[in-house]
Amino acid sequence: MAAPRASRLNIHLQGWLLVLPAVVLLATFTHVPAVETVIDSFFSTPHGKRPAVYIGFDQYRTMLADPVFWLAFRNNLLYALITVPLAIALALLMALWVNGRIKGRAALRLAFFTPTILPMVAAANIWLFFYTPDYGLLNQIIRLFGFESVNWLGSPATALPALMAVTVWKEAGFFMIFFLAALQQVPPVLYEAARMENASSWLVFRRITWPLLMPTTLFVAVNALINAFRVVDQVIAMTGGGPNNATALLLFYIFQVAFSFWDSGYAAALSVVLLSTLAIIAFLQFFLLDRKIHYR
Amino acid sequence: MSSVEVRSVTKAWGETRAVDDVSFSVAKGELVVLLGPSGCGKSTMLRMIAGLDEPTTGMIAIEGRDVAGLTGSARGVAMVFQSYALFPHLTVSDNITFGLSVRGTSKQEMAERLARTAALLDLDKLLRRKPAQLSGGQQQRVALGRALIAKAPVCLLDEPLSNLDAQLRQELRREIRALQQRLGITMIYVTHDQTEAMSMADRVILMRGGRIEQNGRPAELYERPATLFAARFIGGAPMNFLDLDDAPLGAVIAGSTGPALFAGPGRGRVLGLRPEDVAVDSANGRAAFHATVTAVEYLGGEALVSCSLGDRAIQARTRGDGAPPIGTAVGLSWDAAASHVFDAASGERLTIDTGTAATSPQLHTVTNQGQIRA
Ligand SMILES: Nc1ncnc2c1ncn2[C@@H]1O[C@H](COP(=O)(O)OP(=O)(O)OP(=O)(O)O)[C@@H](O)[C@H]1O
Ligand SMILES: [Mg+2]
Numbered sequence: 069m070a071a072p073r074a075s076r077l078n079i080h081l082q083g084w085l086l087v088l089p090a091v092v093l094l095a096t097f098t099h100v101p102a103v104e105t106v107i108d109s110f111f112s113t114p115h116g117k118r119p120a121v122y123i124g125f126d127q128y129r130t131m132l133a134d135p136v137f138w139l140a141f142r143n144n145l146l147y148a149l150i151t152v153p154l155a156i157a158l159a160l161l162m163a164l165w166v167n168g169r170i171k172g173r174a175a176l177r178l179a180f181f182t183p184t185i186l187p188m189v190a191a192a193n194i195w196l197f198f199y200t201p202d203y204g205l206l207n208q209i210i211r212l213f214g215f216e217s218v219n220w221l222g223s224p225a226t227a228l229p230a231l232m233a234v235t236v237w238k239e240a241g242f243f244m245i246f247f248l249a250a251l252q253q254v255p256p257v258l259y260e261a262a263r264m265e266n267a268s269s270w271l272v273f274r275r276i277t278w279p280l281l282m283p284t285t286l287f288v289a290v291n292a293l294i295n296a297f298r299v300v301d302q303v304i305a306m307t308g309g310g311p312n313n314a315t316a317l318l319l320f321y322i323f324q325v326a327f328s329f330w331d332s333g334y335a336a337a338l339s340v341v342l343l344s345t346l347a348i349i350a351f352l353q354f355f356l357l358d359r360k361i362h363y364r
Numbered sequence: 365m366s367s368v369e370v371r372s373v374t375k376a377w378g379e380t381r382a383v384d385d386v387s388f389s390v391a392k393g394e395l396v397v398l399l400g401p402s403g404c405g406k407s408t409m410l411r412m413i414a415g416l417d418e419p420t421t422g423m424i425a426i427e428g429r430d431v432a433g434l435t436g437s438a439r440g441v442a443m444v445f446q447s448y449a450l451f452p453h454l455t456v457s458d459n460i461t462f463g464l465s466v467r468g469t470s471k472q473e474m475a476e477r478l479a480r481t482a483a484l485l486d487l488d489k490l491l492r493r494k495p496a497q498l499s500g501g502q503q504q505r506v507a508l509g510r511a512l513i514a515k516a517p518v519c520l521l522d523e524p525l526s527n528l529d530a531q532l533r534q535e536l537r538r539e540i541r542a543l544q545q546r547l548g549i550t551m552i553y554v555t556h557d558q559t560e561a562m563s564m565a566d567r568v569i570l571m572r573g574g575r576i577e578q579n580g581r582p583a584e585l586y587e588r589p590a591t592l593f594a595a596r597f598i599g600g601a602p603m604n605f606l607d608l609d610d611a612p613l614g615a616v617i618a619g620s621t622g623p624a625l626f627a628g629p630g631r632g633r634v635l636g637l638r639p640e641d642v643a644v645d646s647a648n649g650r651a652a653f654h655a656t657v658t659a660v661e662y663l664g665g666e667a668l669v670s671c672s673l674g675d676r677a678i679q680a681r682t683r684g685d686g687a688p689p690i691g692t693a694v695g696l697s698w699d700a701a702a703s704h705v706f707d708a709a710s711g712e713r714l715t716i717d718t719g720t721a722a723t724s725p726q727l728h729t730v731t732n733q734g735q736i737r738a
Contacts, residue, residue, distance in 0.1 A: 260416055261449040261510075264436030265463035275462075279453040 102343065108336035120333065127337035137338065139313050140321040143228060147317060148296035151235045155292055156285065158240040163247035164277075177248070184242040192305035195234045196221075199306075221307050224314035231315055234302055239295065243288045250284040251277070290353040297345055318342050365428045367392040367550035368413060368518055373422030375408050375574075382408040384574035385422075390567075392517075395544050395551045397561040400571035401597070406554040409571070410520050413552060414443045427517055437463060442511035444521040448503045450495040450510075457482075457491040460509045481513045484543065501532045508540070518550045525560065537564055558598050562586070570594055588704075592711040595636045595704055601668055604637045604678045607708070620674025622653045625703065626716050633714065634706045641702035642680035644669055644688060645695035653696040660687045671696065 109127050111120040131137050166177045183191060198205045199220040207217040220230045254277065262272045300319040303309055309316040309324065316324075319342060326335035366389040375383040383405040390396045398406045411417045413424060415435035424431055431439035442463075450459050457478055458465075464474050482488045485505045495503055504524060511519050524540070525533045541564045544551045555561055561568050562582040570577040570585065570593075577597075578590040589595035595603050608630030609618035615630025616622060625635065655671035655678065667687035669680045671694060680696060688694055705714045 255447070255449070257445050257447055257449040258451060261443075261445065261451075262462075262466075263416060264414065264441075264443050265466045265514075266435055266438050267462075267466045271466060275454075276451060282453075 105336045105339050105343070108333060109340045111333055113331050113333035123333075127334050130334060131337055131341070136313055136316065136321065140316040140318050143315065144297060144317045147228065147232060147235075147299070148293055150229075151232050151239070151296055152289060152292040154232075155236045155239040155243060156288055158236060159243035159288070160247050160281070160285075162240065162244045163251055164273075166244075167248060167251045177244075180241045180244050182241065183238045184245075186238070188238070188301040189305050191234060191238055192302050195230075195237075196306060199230055222311055224311050227307055227311060227314045231302060231306060234306070235296075235299065239292060243292065246284050246288050247281065250281050254280050286356055287353075290349060290356070293349050294346060297342065297349070318345075365392070366390060367394070367427060368552065369425040369428075370409075370413070371423045371425070373409070373412060373419045373424060375405070375412060375417065376420045381574050383412070383419075386571075386574070386576055387422075388569055388576065388579055390518075390550055390552060392550055393545075393548045394566045395541065395553060395564060396567045396569060397565035398552060398554045398569050398571060399556065399558060399561040399597070400577075401556060404571045405574040406556070406571055407522055408574075410443075410522050410552060410554050413518075414441050414520055415439050416443075437467070437514060437516060440516050441518045441520060442514055442516040444504075444507045444511045444519070444524045446523045446526060448495075448507040450503055450506055452495055455492050455494060456487060456498070456506050459495065459506055460487075460513055462510065463514050477513050481509045484512070485509045500528050501536060504528065504536060508543075512543075512547070512549075516549075518552070519544075520552050520554075522554045523556070524553075526555075526557075533560070540564070559600070562598070570597060588713065589636070590713050592634065592636070592706045595706070599638055601639045601679060601681065603704075604639065604642070606635045606637070606673070606676055606678065608633045608635055608705075617653075617673065617676065619676055620653070622673075625700075626705075628716065632708050634708045636704035636706060637678070637698055637702065639668060639679040639681040641698050642678065643697050644671075644680045644682050644686075645697060655694055655696050657688050657690050657692045657694055660690060662687065669694075 108120075110122060110124060112123045112126070114120040162180045166173055166180065170176070186194075201207065201219045201222065202217050204220075206220065211217060218226060220226045258276060259272065262276060267275070298319060299317055300323060303315055303317055303320040304323075307315040309320050318338070322335050322338045322342065325331050325338060368390040370386060370388050373383060373386050374381060386405075386409060388396075398409060400406050408417065412419050413426075415431065415438070418432070426439050426441060429439075436443065451462065454462065460481060461469075461474050461478055464477065469477075478491070479488075482491060485508060487502070487505055487509060490498060490502060490506075495506065498506065504527075507524070511521075521540075525536055528536065537560060540551075540553075553561075553564065562585075565582055567580065568582055568585050569579045572593055578585055578594045580588075580590075585594060585598045589598060592605070596605075607618040608615045608625070610616075610629050610631045611624055614624030614627040615633060615635075616624050617635065618630075653673055655673040657669055658672050658677070659670040661668040661670070662684060665684050667682050667684050669682055669687050671678050671680065673696065678696065682688075705716045706712065707714055
């Protein structure tokens, strides 16, 4: 009697022991800090001998009145709303292109995918060279056409769009792979059925390819959106948030507040806002992706 | 004027010739079956008629018009694909009306035609479903509806029933045939199932290795197979092939004792006999050929009796309850007119008067023959 129960207990124990390392890691580095961040956001930042004191929603009130926060938030929103559709459109175009029967298809695929393999800092360096005032590649080209040289990263009007271009360039190749996989899942006989009716290629795209790619598009869109709110490395590498906070994005601002201004309480409150934004997107993902948009 | 005319069409993929100098024509309202083993070029031929592939050489005319460079609906051809090729994200009605919508047909006309087609195929209740919510047979009907709604004069079907179970296949076979006759459309139907071909077709075109082996009515293919290949391919139970040999009085079955079958040489020739044409005479009386039963395959209404005739094997069909037990000595006989003689080397059918041999096999009133043929 006792022996089987003991061994069953043993099995449960074994199970828990097996997941323990993962649970510990996940908890220490993800869940506990997240909860602590929420708690910290209700306390003041400790300074020297002054310990943190509970101040309720004071940090959030500060945030509402903080123009830099609003600027970062607006920048980030713009950043997401512009880079996500652009990257998706470009990815789709490239996928459609390299999915066709063309010469050098493998080389083209690789070329499109290369930006994804590059580390962000390396990519940033390449683009820094493109954007360099006066002798940068981009300026050399526009001067050929008789335009004035532009300080792409140095003027508030062009700095954010310049960063967006890098993101689109880097993400599109990655998303292309998803679209390419999805395109290759479409049975060729469907296109033959459409050919029998002499449907134009635009009509075939609009009525067959695009709807069949919808699940992939949604998946990619949600991931792109999440990525857009997590961008920080290229801001640090290329502009440092400048000029005049024109390229400050949420995560970069948090980084600045936490490690340049050492205002950990305020950084915690900002983090909570960012986390909530990401959580909303994640829920959106579950909601949208689980609503059967799958045909097969 | 023929509905479809194929003139010396060849399709080559590099070295291989999937279709090799094929010519045939299909009359208006005719159902022609392209029959043949896997890889013989049936689909390739059909795709060229559809315009999905262009022939390497040769010409295809539809309704009297050279259709080179035109595809599908533009050449008056609709097609049902083996895997149905239904658009998974569109409802049944959108699938059926896809072609019409491409051509900008008015909403009203589209609705009318859809209603008529749906009624024809018994799809009224399924119009709002997606293909994934349909059974295989229903998907098949939708594919058929999509092909029929445009009223193209020619309808092509590539093994449309091969994904369905036997019973449904039989049902749909009859339905498609009835529909084709009622609507008077020209149909070219690809299959590798000879039963399907024989039961549906006005005419069967038997293909082999990219060429036409025989082109004729089902009864012609059955009664007068032009080649060994055709004889082997057509018919329920496989035909018996017996090598012939020379004998003083004419050709005899090699390795057996029996009377001569016909005057003339026998070596290098093959006698073909359908099991249903061979009568088993248990009494071992009047029959000219003596054999021993080696196996009996009981099939219900009938039985397939394997016998050894000398050192050769031969199969005969009997009534299910009339099969002799294994080991019995039996007499075999057949109607002289039922024997087919082929040249062993070329496989060609030889026209030989099998009735004029010095001692022809006795003519029996074969009791079971009529029933099996029916
Ligand atoms: N796109 C292609 N490229 C090269 N060879 C091909 C191509 N399509 C068909 N073939 C070859 O042509 C021959 C005929 O093929 P086809 O598909 O017409 O056969 P089939 O009679 O329809 O056979 P099945 O009954 O198996 O469908 C085959 O040997 C096949 O390998
Ligand atoms: Mg085929």
